[in-house]
Amino acid sequence: MGEIIRIAGLIENCYLVRRESPYLVDTLNPKAYKRLSEGLRENGVDPRDLAHILITHYHYDHTGNLAELKRLSWAEVIAGAGDVPFIEGERPPQTGSDLNRTGRLLGRLPASLTTSYQRCAAAQVDVSLKGGETLEELGLEAVALPGHTPGGMCFLDRANRRAFVGDIVSNYFGRVGLPVLSASYSLEEIEESMRRLAALELEHMYPGHGRIIGPGASGLVAAFVRKKFG
Numbered sequence: 701m702g703e704i705i706r707i708a709g710l711i712e713n714c715y716l717v718r719r720e721s722p723y724l725v726d727t728l729n730p731k732a733y734k735r736l737s738e739g740l741r742e743n744g745v746d747p748r749d750l751a752h753i754l755i756t757h758y759h760y761d762h763t764g765n766l767a768e769l770k771r772l773s774w775a776e777v778i779a780g781a782g783d784v785p786f787i788e789g790e791r792p793p794q795t796g797s798d799l800n801r802t803g804r805l806l807g808r809l810p811a812s813l814t815t816s817y818q819r820c821a822a823a824q825v826d827v828s829l830k831g832g833e834t835l836e837e838l839g840l841e842a843v844a845l846p847g848h849t850p851g852g853m854c855f856l857d858r859a860n861r862r863a864f865v866g867d868i869v870s871n872y873f874g875r876v877g878l879p880v881l882s883a884s885y886s887l888e889e890i891e892e893s894m895r896r897l898a899a900l901e902l903e904h905m906y907p908g909h910g911r912i913i914g915p916g917a918s919g920l921v922a923a924f925v926r927k928k929f930g
């Protein structure tokens with residue numbers, strides 16, 4: 701329920717859902733705080749009004765302003781259990797990946813170099829999800845979508861056939877694609893997660909990067925999966 705407003709950061713998206721108690725899905729890059737606060741204000745929402753903040757995954761371009769919003773509001777922070785140690789600052793962000801050349805290169809660089817740009821203030825998570833839970837108050841279901849990060853979470857609004865999907869599907873230039881592999885850890889899990897989204901018969905998906913996918917979002921993902929994985 702509620703109207704979904706896309707707030708664009710540098711190259712990432714977050715989404716404001718306008719309703720009696722508004723909530724936010726992801727929080728943009730720390731450098732995009734001004735865009736975020738302006739986006740909220742333009743839609744008549746003061747950061748203090750946020751009742752919930754849902755996090756699709758721990759990467760800094762999605763959790764960059766979480767600590768600040770949490771300081772300003774009483775918002776309840778909800779995220780996937782596998783990503784909680786990263787969000788709370790217990791574990792440093794994973795750098796590099798063995799899924800492609802860029803990832804391998806990044807993995808060989810000293811961590812001090814590769815983690816410094818993606819560091820953001822740690823924030824406490826109030827509700828940690830395994831997937832399969834119903835967030836009754838929000839009319840959403842949590843669906844685990846690992847592969848990009850271990851605790852990647854999708855927030856599904858089944859009644860309206862739409863979902864917030866984080867980075868597990870990208871839509872740069874209006875084309876459905878994989879998440880950035882140099883910042884992902886398992887292609888098999890990405891494939892499985894994409895198949896799960898394809899089976900959900902969604903009209904619209906709201907990705908972390910690029911334009912909103914749809915109408916016919918699950919069909920578009922299914923076509924991509926067939927082409928890519930067979």
Ligand SMILES: [Zn+2]
Pocket residue numbers: 757759848867883
């Ligand atoms: Zn990401």
